[in-house]
Amino acid sequence: MLSYALTFAIACFAMALILNLIRLATAPTKPDRILTIDTMVINVIALIVLYGVQTQSSVNLDAALLLAMTGFISTIAFCKFLLRGGIIE
Amino acid sequence: MRHLFPHPMLSATLLLAWLLLAGSLSLNSVLMAAMLAMLIPLLTRAYWPNRPQIRHPLRMVSYLALVLWDVIIANIQVARIILFMPAAQIKSAWITVPVDLPCPEALTLLAGTITLTPGTLTAEFSADNKALLIHALHAPDPDATRDEIKSRYESRLQRIFR
Amino acid sequence: MSLGIEILISALLVIGGSFGLIGSLGLLKLPEPMQRLHAPTKATTVGVGASLIAAALTLAWQTGEASWQSVMIAVFLFLTSPLSGLMLAKAHRHLSRPAVPPTGTEAPWAGDTPPKA
Structure with a gap:
């Protein structure tokens, strides 16, 4: 049962990534594009963690943690850039 | 004490966060956590001028x-x-x-x-x-x-x- | 193995996957930019959060060691998603200037004040 649920979750997040790619290609505004990239980062984190469950190792969790941090910082940096034209004030 | 630990709650949060990140209670991770919990509030003190008051x-x-x-x-x-x-x-x-x-x-x-x-x-x-x-x-x-x-x-x- | 934990983990995984998919679907489907902000900040965060808790439970159950890192990732995502949402809303308001209601106080909205040199 667990393996079916795991496959279902991985398929869901993979489909979510495909939907995000479509959105990224057709996004009408710049904030939309940043939002899509942010969502893609979150979905990739989920995929990494689920892969870790499948292989029963917690090695990949470090990568997911780093991705969570850099993804957040890059979202904020992109927004800052749009708001002020520079990142460091 | 006030000079060493300007923000006790921040220090406690940092200590807990580092221990959870390290995922172990070994001596070196505890030492590292204690160092970070002391140094980070001291170094960033200029950005936190006053303490939040949590009454309850x-x-x-x-x-x-x-x-x-x-x-x-x-x-x-x-x-x-x-x-x-x-x-x-x-x-x-x-x-x-x-x-x-x-x-x-x-x-x-x-x-x-x-x-x-x-x-x-x-x-x-x-x-x-x-x-x-x-x-x-x-x-x-x-x-x-x-x-x-x-x-x-x-x-x-x-x-x-x- | 104990059936209860397996059912709980499976339910969490199914819920997490569904919410992750729904969030991305909302991002694609909703018509206005501000409406699109809602889907990922909520649905995706909970989707990933449920998956992370499921992962922590599975790893703790199968390897016998508690994996606090995935709990930390979940906490981190919950703390940062409001900030990302706020910054994206600010960027959106800055670029497309939608009509918004007044503040009701003397001061204007923070994004409408000129930056301090």
Whole structure:
């Protein structure tokens, strides 16, 4: 049962990534594009963690943690850039 | 003591966070956690001029439990709007919520709560920190949404922080 | 093995996957930019949060060691998603200037004040 649920979750997040790619290609505004990239980062984190469950190792969790941090910082940096034209004030 | 630990709560949070990240209670991770918990509040002291006053830690816990429950309810609502509601029927609205909270920490907590809970998202603060601009995904009655935020979250935060 | 834990983990995984998919679907489907902000900040966060808790439970159950890192990732995502949402809303307001209600106090919205040189 667990393996079916795991496959279902991985398929869901993979489909979510495909939907995000479509959105990224057709996004009408710049904030939309940043939002899509942010969502893609979150979905990739989920995929990494689920892969870790499948292989029963917690090695990949470090990568997911780093991705969570850099993804957040890059979202904020992109927004800052749009708001002020520079990142460091 | 006050010079060594300007922010005891921040130090405790850093200690706990590092131990959880390291995932072990071995001597070197405890030492590293203690060093970080001492140094980071000292080095960043200039950015935290005053301490937040939490009067009722127990109420804080019950507030967090309430928010967690509301996050689950919020997501079911948003999922139903996304899946079943035709795009033309979604009535989005900008709402101004006047707030009266004693410190920036409480305001940040309220803004975060609003973003995570039913169909609302904090979009902007006023320059004097006395109002929040909120975007509601589906709010047929904006006044009711505003009153719910004030009675459900703001009044609790006021009781916690003063 | 104990059936209860397996059912709990499976339910969490199914819920997490569904919410992750719904969030991305909302991002694609909702018509206005501000409405699109709602879907990922809520649905995706809870989707990933449920998956992370499921992962923590599975790893703790199968390897016998508690994996606190996935709990930390979940906490981190919950703390940062309101901030991302706020910054994206600010960027959106800055670029497309939608009509918004007044503050009701003397001061204007923080994004409408000129930056301090």
